[in-house]
Amino acid sequence: MFDVSKSLLQTLQLKKLNTQNIELFVKRDDLIDEYVSGNKWRKLKYNVEQAKTLKKSGILTFGGAYSNHLVATAAACQKSGLRAIGIVRGDELNAHSNSILRQCADFGMALQFVSRLDYAARNEKSYHEELNVQFPNYLIVPEGGANYYGMIGCQEILKETANDFDYVVVAQGTTTTSIGLALALPEKTTLIVVPVLKAFDALAEMKTLLGYTGFELSMIEDVLSKVHVLSEYHFGGYGKYTDELLDFMEQVYTETKLPLDPIYSGKALFALQDWAVKNAIHDKRILFIHTGGIQGGKTIEKKEGRQYS
Numbered sequence: 033m034f035d036v037s038k039s040l041l042q043t044l045q046l047k048k049l050n051t052q053n054i055e056l057f058v059k060r061d062d063l064i065d066e067y068v069s070g071n072k073w074r075k076l077k078y079n080v081e082q083a084k085t086l087k088k089s090g091i092l093t094f095g096g097a098y099s100n101h102l103v104a105t106a107a108a109c110q111k112s113g114l115r116a117i118g119i120v121r122g123d124e125l126n127a128h129s130n131s132i133l134r135q136c137a138d139f140g141m142a143l144q145f146v147s148r149l150d151y152a153a154r155n156e157k158s159y160h161e162e163l164n165v166q167f168p169n170y171l172i173v174p175e176g177g178a179n180y181y182g183m184i185g186c187q188e189i190l191k192e193t194a195n196d197f198d199y200v201v202v203a204q205g206t207t208t209t210s211i212g213l214a215l216a217l218p219e220k221t222t223l224i225v226v227p228v229l230k231a232f233d234a235l236a237e238m239k240t241l242l243g244y245t246g247f248e249l250s251m252i253e254d255v256l257s258k259v260h261v262l263s264e265y266h267f268g269g270y271g272k273y274t275d276e277l278l279d280f281m282e283q284v285y286t287e288t289k290l291p292l293d294p295i296y297s298g299k300a301l302f303a304l305q306d307w308a309v310k311n312a313i314h315d316k317r318i319l320f321i322h323t324g325g326i327q328g329g330k331t332i333e334k335k336e337g338r339q340y341s
């Protein structure tokens with residue numbers, strides 16, 4: 033199932049950047065699968081392989097009510113002959129609360145709805161031990177696929193492109209994807225990350241996640257020295273967006289036929305254009321990683337700061 037042939041490398045003509053002689057390319061990970069959002073697929077690949085190697089019954093993981101990662105896990109497990117369990121934040125929800133959760137259930141994922149308090153323990157060893165008793169022989173994967181296997185899956189994105197980019201640009205949630213990219217970065221390339229969460233210390237988060245996986249501090253600092261953070265493009269925080277962002281997405285679609293989502297890829301491409309214009313970046317080759325996020329036919333409505341659902 034882990035076939036990347038649909039993830040094309042395309043040129044992208046944004047009018048504003050053409051005048052600055054920027055060659056922009058987009059890695060279309062959004063095209064990999066209809067349900068498994070691009071980078072979620074990358075992050076699950078080696079987790080699924082690991083579950084199979086260890087002869088696990090399936091994968092148990094965590095997510096919020098609108099988690100792309102939950103749907104991706106449900107779809108990937110179904111395709112791989114593994115079972116899937118999703119621990120969902122919010123005990124007021126059920127499998128019919130929204131289209132994401134319905135899709136998870138349709139893919140055969142067993143959903144367990146827990147209180148926000150219980151959910152807060154999702155990374156704690158004692159909670160995992162409890163879950164191992166309740167659901168024996170499942171591989172526990174953290175929220176967002178944020179583990180070592182997730183990172184090495186994302187390293188492969190850059191192995192499918194040329195090595196001559198000045199910048200690689202990507203949206204950031206858990207930072208797993210950006211870490212994979214940073215680990216695979218050619219010598220002269222800078223990685224630009226666009227956190228979609230408000231008041232998010234991207235470098236500190238990346239450092240912590242790299243630390244969990246046992247990288248030495250000097251190595252971590254070396255990797256992070258190639259990362260540049262654009263922290264002012266969260267549009268109010270996770271799941272929030274403005275008409276300005278939606279207008280931009282619409283304009284990009286009209287001009288280039290590239291679909292974007294307002295949670296991740298839209299914010300990242302907006303940030304890239306705004307940064308390049310404001311800093312008069314010119315004569316560069318830039319690679320934008322389209323991480324996906326548009327699966328499932330979600331609809332959006334214009335209104336300031338409206339929650340995406």
Ligand SMILES: *Cc1c(COP(=O)(O)O)cnc(C)c1O
Nearest residue numbers: 205206207208209296323324325
């Ligand atoms: C989950 C997601 C991200 C965030 O990736 P991280 O590895 O958590 O930083 C980015 N883009 C899309 C479309 C996503 O669904």
